[in-house]
Amino acid sequence: MSPWIQYSLVRLGLFGVSFGLLMAAAIDWWWSALIASVIAMTVSYIFFTSLRDAVALDLAARRERPAADPDAAAEDAVDNAPENSSQS
Template sequence: MPAWIPYTLLRLALFGGTFALVYVLLAPYALPAMMAPLLAALAAVIVSLTVSYIFFPTLRNRVAAEFAASRERSRQKAGVPSSDERGPDERAEDLD
């Protein structure tokens, strides 16, 4: 299974759990109509980002490595050498 699937599911679970918890905690307060969901979403984004960044670096690194390998495979399929990052104009200038 690709590493991005469990990483994405983990991030979504963190987001959903934090959103539900904050939304329930804000329910007793008299807030304007869309303020409670907005605050809950903001808190959920911050918590899911920081928790996944701090506690799941190995999974995040696996996702990054898989994306890099996929990009390298597509470059090889297109016939672009991976060591030369210059564009066609830059390569033409170097020939002079």
């Protein structure tokens, strides 16, 4: 499983657990969502550094790869073709 999926699932799980506990404590849903977001962010930032670093490395590796465009050569050939002199 790719690291960004793992990290996203961990963050969503932290949010879900925090949100559920806050809702069980009879806190308004929007306060619960806000507090759960902050909890999920801080816990994942502090305790899941290795997963976050793996996501950053994966994104950097994807950025370094050239984009695959199979039609690029054909499009460049059409763009660079000399103009037809019969068109005026």
